[in-house]
Amino acid sequence: MAIKRADFPLPDVDDERTAPFFAAAARGELAVPRCDTCGSLAWYPMDECDRCDGTSFTWTPVDGHGTLFSWAVVRRPFLPAFAELVPFVTGLVVLDVNPRVRMVSYVVDCEPERLVADQPVEVVFRPLRFPTVPDREVVVPMFSAAPRS
Amino acid sequence: MLEERDWGRASDLESIDGQAAIAGIGETAYTKASGRTATEIGAEAAERAIADAGLEPSDIDGLTYSGAFADFDVAAFHAHFGTSHEMWSSPWGGGMAWAATAPYLAARAITSGRARHVLNVFPVAWATQRSSMTGGPGETHATQPLKQNLEVPFGWFPQPVYFATIARRHMIEFGTTPEQLGAVALAARRHANLNPAAVMHGRPMTMDDYLSSPVLADPVKLLDCCLISDGGAAYVTTSLERARDLPRPAAVVAGVGEARLTGRNGHWSQQRDFTSTPQVLSAPAAFAMAGVTPADIDVLTVYDPFTIVSLMQIEDMGFCPKGEAGRFVEGDTLFHDAGKLPFNTHGGLLSHAYVLGIAHVVEVVKQLRGSAPAQVPGAEIGVYGGYTGAMASTLVLRKDR
Numbered sequence: 217m218a219i220k221r222a223d224f225p226l227p228d229v230d231d232e233r234t235a236p237f238f239a240a241a242a243r244g245e246l247a248v249p250r251c252d253t254c255g256s257l258a259w260y261p262m263d264e265c266d267r268c269d270g271t272s273f274t275w276t277p278v279d280g281h282g283t284l285f286s287w288a289v290v291r292r293p294f295l296p297a298f299a300e301l302v303p304f305v306t307g308l309v310v311l312d313v314n315p316r317v318r319m320v321s322y323v324v325d326c327e328p329e330r331l332v333a334d335q336p337v338e339v340v341f342r343p344l345r346f347p348t349v350p351d352r353e354v355v356v357p358m359f360s361a362a363p364r365s
Numbered sequence: 366m367l368e369e370r371d372w373g374r375a376s377d378l379e380s381i382d383g384q385a386a387i388a389g390i391g392e393t394a395y396t397k398a399s400g401r402t403a404t405e406i407g408a409e410a411a412e413r414a415i416a417d418a419g420l421e422p423s424d425i426d427g428l429t430y431s432g433a434f435a436d437f438d439v440a441a442f443h444a445h446f447g448t449s450h451e452m453w454s455s456p457w458g459g460g461m462a463w464a465a466t467a468p469y470l471a472a473r474a475i476t477s478g479r480a481r482h483v484l485n486v487f488p489v490a491w492a493t494q495r496s497s498m499t500g501g502p503g504e505t506h507a508t509q510p511l512k513q514n515l516e517v518p519f520g521w522f523p524q525p526v527y528f529a530t531i532a533r534r535h536m537i538e539f540g541t542t543p544e545q546l547g548a549v550a551l552a553a554r555r556h557a558n559l560n561p562a563a564v565m566h567g568r569p570m571t572m573d574d575y576l577s578s579p580v581l582a583d584p585v586k587l588l589d590c591c592l593i594s595d596g597g598a599a600y601v602t603t604s605l606e607r608a609r610d611l612p613r614p615a616a617v618v619a620g621v622g623e624a625r626l627t628g629r630n631g632h633w634s635q636q637r638d639f640t641s642t643p644q645v646l647s648a649p650a651a652f653a654m655a656g657v658t659p660a661d662i663d664v665l666t667v668y669d670p671f672t673i674v675s676l677m678q679i680e681d682m683g684f685c686p687k688g689e690a691g692r693f694v695e696g697d698t699l700f701h702d703a704g705k706l707p708f709n710t711h712g713g714l715l716s717h718a719y720v721l722g723i724a725h726v727v728e729v730v731k732q733l734r735g736s737a738p739a740q741v742p743g744a745e746i747g748v749y750g751g752y753t754g755a756m757a758s759t760l761v762l763r764k765d766r
Contacts, residue, residue, distance in 0.1 A: 219499045219507055225522075227514040234514040260511055260635055266628050286537065286639070288529035289583035290520055294503065298520060306520035307530060308634060320521045320634050328583070333537040344518060356518065 223349050225297050227356070233261050236275040242355050246280045246339050248317055249273035259317040266316075280339025281363065282311040285318060289328045297346035303328065309337055309359045319357070326361035338363035372630040372637040375646040376623045378469060380654050385472035386608035386615035386765065388482075389418025389601035390727045395564050395718030398492040399595040406597040407437030407488035408445040414599035419612040420482055422446035425601070427480030429458020429467040430487070433505075437486045437597075453480040460487035460721035461668065462623065462751035465760035469621040471602035481603060487723035488597030495593055502593070516634060524670060525590055527633045529582035532673035535640045536584065538688065541676065543584065545691035547575040549672040549708075550588050550715055552699035557712030559701070559739040564592055565716040589672045591714035598723040600730065609765070616730045619746070620655030620761035622647040631755040640688075642674070643757035644681035644750055651759035652683075657746060659683040664732045664741045665706055666725035667750035669713040678750045679706070682759070701739040710739045725749045726760065733764040 221228060229238040240247030248257045253270030257278065264271055287307025293299040305323040323337065337359040345353045369375070391413025393406050407430075415422055422442075430438050439454045453474050458467035464487065471483035491502060498504040503523020506512050516522055521530070535541045554570040557563035570588065578588040608615035624646035629635040638645075652658060659682060667678045676690040684706055685693040699708035711717045711728040718724060729747035731737040737744075744764070751758035 219504075219513070224499075224513070225507075225517045227518045228510075231510055231514055233510060237515075260515065260629050260632060262511075262629060264628070286530045286534035288521075288526045288533065288585070289580075290526055290529075291583065292525075292579070292581040294501075294523055294526070295499070295517075301520070304520055306526065316637075318635060320516050321519045333534075354518070 223352050225295055226344065226346060226349055226352055226354050229354055237261070238354060238356070240275065240277065241341055241357050244341050245277040246357050247275045248278050250276040257314045257317050259319070278311060278313045280357070282309040282337055282359065283334045284323065284331060284337050284361070285310045285334070287323055287331060297348040300347050305331065321356070322358040324358045324360055331361060335361065336363050337361055370638065370646065373624055373626040373643045373646055375650045378621055378623070378650070378654070381469060381472040381621065382619050382654055382656070383605060383617060384476055385468060385602050385618045386605045387468065387600045387618065387730050387762065388603050388608040388611045388613055388615060389414045389420065390598070390730050391415070391417055392562070392598045392724065392727060393596050395562055395594055395596035395720065395724070396492070397564065397594065399490070400493055401490060401595060403434070403436035403488040403490040403597070404441050406490060406595065407441065407486050410488060410597040410599040411437065411442065411445070411484055411486050414484060414601050417613060418482070418601040420601065422448050423450060424482050425452070425484045426450065427453040427471060427474050427483030429455045429470055429483060429485040431459025431463065432456025434459065434489070436488050458485045460489070460723040462753045462756045462758040464722040464726045465749050465751040465758035466621055466623050468602050468618045468760060472618055475602070475604050481607065483602045484599055485602065486597065486599040487721060489720050490595045491719065492593050492595045511632065521634065525585045526582045528671040528673050529585040531633070531640060532584050532671070535673060535676065538640060539691065541691035543576060544572065545695060546589055546672040546676065547572050548694045549675045549699065550575050553669070553709050553713040553715040556701060556710045556739045557716035560711050560717065561738065563712040563717040564594055565712060585671060591670045592719045594718040594720060596718045596720045598720060598727045600727060605765070614734050615765040616733045617763045617765050619763040620651040620653070620657070620759070622651030622654070622759040624757055626755045633754055640677060642677050642681050642752055644678045644752070644759065647757045648682035648750065648759045651761050655761035655763065657761060661746050662748050663707065663744040664710060664729065664747040665708050665750070666711070666713070666728050667709065668722045668725065668752040669709060669715055672715070674752060678752060678757070682750055701741050707741040710737055710741060722749070722751050729762050733762055
């Protein structure tokens with residue numbers, strides 16, 4: 217059951233469930249599905265809204281400010297792709313626009329030891345590259361711990 | 366009675382209190398990489414459980430096993446024992462959360478006349494298989510498209526990273542300290558050192574050892590994590606009446622509960638109540654079925670892949686108020702002979718073996734028989750708390766009177 221996709225662990229930008237997320241990131245936008253029935257943001261992208269029975273969604277750009285909910289400072293590379301990236305900070309960010317949207321990403325522009333709970337963070341769009349996947353990169357949202365605004 | 370939260374719900378189970386009992390247990394050696402297949406390990410555990418129950422393979426007319434890791438199913442049973450009889454079976458058994466709920470399936474099959482002696486088996490050979498897996502035991506997670514695209518690329522993978530993030534939030538919300546997580550690891554190691562079958566037997570650990578162990582994903586250290594092991598175990602469930610005719614003392618199935626996270630909450634990253642497990646919903650249902658309260662429990666084993674998972678389940682099962690498990694487990698609370706809550710008395714996934722919970726159930730049976738290496742004096746009611754993340758389960762066993 218080992219994963220065969222040659223560009224793993226880069227995201228599969230063609231996977232239809234998440235393709236709009238990465239397409240938006242490439243344009244410098246943070247996008248989240250909004251339920252067409254009740255209007256609430258629904259994260260993760262799944263078949264049903266968790267607020268109503270809605271099953272159709274429109275990917276909508278949202279403001280990228282949020283707070284740092286929790287994080288891990290990864291020191292051991294759990295995949296060969298991470299060998300040259302450790303130590304790095306990955307965590308969960310709660311967006312100001314709707315606290316039910318909790319996003320997983322890298323926390324950047326920080327000294328890991330100085331991060332504090334619920335501190336403000338702001339989305340930045342940066343290329344994700346892994347030494348194990350030469351000549352490929354995907355622009356993704358990351359969260360800067362040094363917000364500009 | 367059944368509680369519901371906006372993030373999960375308990376299953377509505379019929380009461381089976383007193384209908385069935387575990388009459389036989391069997392275990393293989395617990396080791397690092399053995400070179401054996403899980404099917405071989407499962408067959409050995411099955412043989413030993415059947416013999417312990419005083420039965421023959423041809424008496425076993427029901428089998429529960431793991432559908433997700435189907436290493437010992439009906440075909441494997443017949444191939445090993447050279448039998449061909451009809452068997453009732455279910456793939457919703459085996460280890461993890463299902464090690465607690467398999468006796469429920471068995472009790473239902475027995476009372477409805479579909480089976481008389483039901484074997485539940487769970488073998489694992491992950492220590493042997495590890496090098497061929499992507500991210501070790503994280504592999505099954507990495508294959509899920511949402512995780513593969515929204516978590517793995519962002520370094521939020523595998524389990525030590527999830528539980529580091531959960532542990533940090535538990536620290537933020539409740540003031541939980543590294544030393545309190547260490548108390549869980551130390552109790553497990555203390556018990557493993559009393560249990561010659563434990564992989565970490567003969568490897569004492571101090572708080573300094575714990576605190577100075579390598580950080581994998583801060584705040585998770587190496588010694589917060591379970592082992593990776595080969596091994597397996599099995600148990601035979603039959604009617605209480607039948608169990609009383611068999612040679613071993615019956616461990617009566619008194620209560621079973623299970624609860625699942627719903628919708629997006631099934632992803633650790635999206636669980637609304639980030640520092641809670643579905644034990645909040647499962648344990649009260651099982652305790653109600655058995656007619657017990659947390660204060661009645663003499664010995665507790667819980668699925669403990671990481672120290673924080675033990676803390677969360679201890680509080681979610683009601684042994685202390687939510688958020689206070691860190692302070693609760695300090696000192697000797699979890700010790701088999703002196704503690705308020707004898708806990709993972711075989712050593713758990715942390716220090717006994719990573720056989721995904723099946724040995725936890727076997728340990729509870731041993732405790733009620735009075736034959737555990739780290740025996741809790743006078744243990745009469747024992748509980749196993751199972752956990753997979755998206756599901757938790759609870760099994761209450763009672764010594765037959």
